[in-house]
Amino acid sequence: MEKTVKGEKPNPLWGFLSSVRLTIVLLILLALLSVAGTLIPQKEGAIEFIQGLNPNIIKILEFIGLFDLYHAGWFRLLIGMLAINLVICSIDRFPSAWKRFAASPSVDRIHQFEDLPDNLMFSVNASVRQSCERISTLLNRRYRRVRFKENNDRFFFLADKGRFSHFGVYILHLSILVILLGSLVGSFFGFEGFVRIPEGEKVDSIMLRNGTASISPGFEIRCDDFTVEFYENGAPREFRSTLTFLIEGKELEKKDILVNHPVVFGGITFYQSTYERVAGKLIRLKITTSEGGKIDESLTLEIGQKIDLPGKEGTFEVLEVRHMGSVPAALISVETGKSDPTRFWIFEGFETIRSRLPEQMLRSPRFDPKAFKPYIFVLEEVQMRYATGLQANRDPGVPLVWSGFFLITAGFILTFFSSHRHIRVLVEKGKNKVHVKITGSASRNRFALERELQRLVQDIKSLFPA
């Protein structure tokens, strides 16, 4: 359908950019490239794949974007071409669609009623005036616009509906542009990030996904609580984090967030993504002496809490807890005020894990529970808690993409499920009866038009009981 307006010289570039042939080529090229992108390992997956290749080849392959195809320049170029193709094609064709939308074809086209099949012609027992009145009422009820004209004792009706369907394809194509625009806006002004918050703590920065940078959103996020429920077979049923958002220490909003139920604050959407178990703040430990004589009760303390040593030689505190090879460990610092503090790690279940530790570690004073004589520190339990892992994204393009989705649906319905239908009715006087002829045309779906004409014949006939 590459036609140009008569008398105008076609501009070859314009012709190329507005052609549907180009569209097909672009669509198929994009499809082929996408296939390649699913077969060639991308991004992180590529690292393993390229091991053993010649570094120069790797450089070339990276340069042409083989390992991040969907973000490679020329993939975008093709999408850009498709967008240009779409715009030019629409501009090229819109005037003719507008014409078909605004056209008002002449009402008394007698030749349209030639060669009609028998089932679209019938006679009624009524006067011409009566017939015209009743038919007019019926048509006016059913169609948007009904025009009437008398010509040489022939009475013509022209009714139409659905003329907006001419714009369906334009809305559909526009929606593609809107979606592309939305994704562009998202990639320029949005980010994808991640936060990890242990229960009871708060963070004020978001780690960005690509790269090591982090941004501060201008507020703090505190995780008050995290719960996870399991099915009987051990599969997770639900994760839930209770979050509080604070600005300058003031609690502004408290929200529960679940998988599939994200929460928006300050333009950033938080999604429940992962969770892990981490060491909590409370530690239970026991201090004994090497002689084994005087044994203290076990005591529970918080990180950073200074406690007197049993013999008042000084104080000790737990500086940090952490998992070392999945075993909870606490860093003890003992201060006597005389010399530098003594620091060493103690492990939960030290006796049982002893055999698993490397030789050097056992000999190092940093891992010796007897490092501060005469005491032996025994770590009994580190209270565990959850840390929630949240995806934190900002994508200002999403509203555009959503409206594109809406438009595409509307455009589809207009394009495929409606059509511009013209219905013509001719009423003329015969010898002793009035003849009625019906015909019509439609911009698409002739079968539906046929059915509509049949129904109209029935309905008009029933206006004139025998």
Next chain:
Amino acid sequence: MTSSEILSYLTFIYFLVFVLYLLMMVMGRPGIGKTAAFMLLGSFALHTAALLLRWQESYAMGIGRAPLSNLYESLIFFAWAVCLLYIIVEWRTRNRSAGAFVMPLVFLAMAYASFSPSISSQIQPLIPALKSNWLITHVVTCFLGYAAFGLSFGFSLMYLFKRNDPTEKKGDSFTFIPNKDMLDELNYQMVVIGFLMLTLGIITGSVWAHSAWGSYWSWDPKETWSLITWLIYAAVIHSRMVRGWRGKKIAILCLVGFACVLFTYFGVNYLAGLHSYAN
């Protein structure tokens, strides 16, 4: 009887229906076609009942979810959707010849679901990410789309089998097949329905992904393959606008398109990603 037992018996009935449609073509006996059509209606009703039963079973187990969320259930639903569309087309066109081309899809899908050792027919509870109403609309629209593409595949095959010659010998197995213009038109209608449904499927899928993972598009292999399928069918739709691209070329493109559908459905499980039913 449990729903999965009923469904595995249905596989054999569908196979029988296929054989009947085939016999109708080969022997040129419309009477057999009528029997096939009635049997098809019966098995479709049973199929529908089994789906509802499975739904109810999940409630009885205290899980309570629509039967649309693992490979087994999606195959069963695919077969159901193909039957539904085929019954509508058969009724609208008053022509039964497509049955022999379409029914294999149905019983193969049913057989794969029921008898493949790697597919479990158990009703499993949903992991958190799958608990979403978008999931249900996503699966329904995608699989209605796949079903329409399946019919388009059948019509394309018929188009390629059918001879151009209008003076076919009597008794030629393909006389029941409608003429090529009609096939082309039917094929196009299926492509349009499929394209619309696939578009809606991709849309609901991205809205769901956005609420579950925070990003409406992440180029995961399944997403990408559905986009590839979408692009191919968009090419089909537009090739009708270019002069001369009717019939054969379109039929061949539709075969390619359906191959993409199958890959989106099964092949992608061999590439890692979010959608793999395996985990």
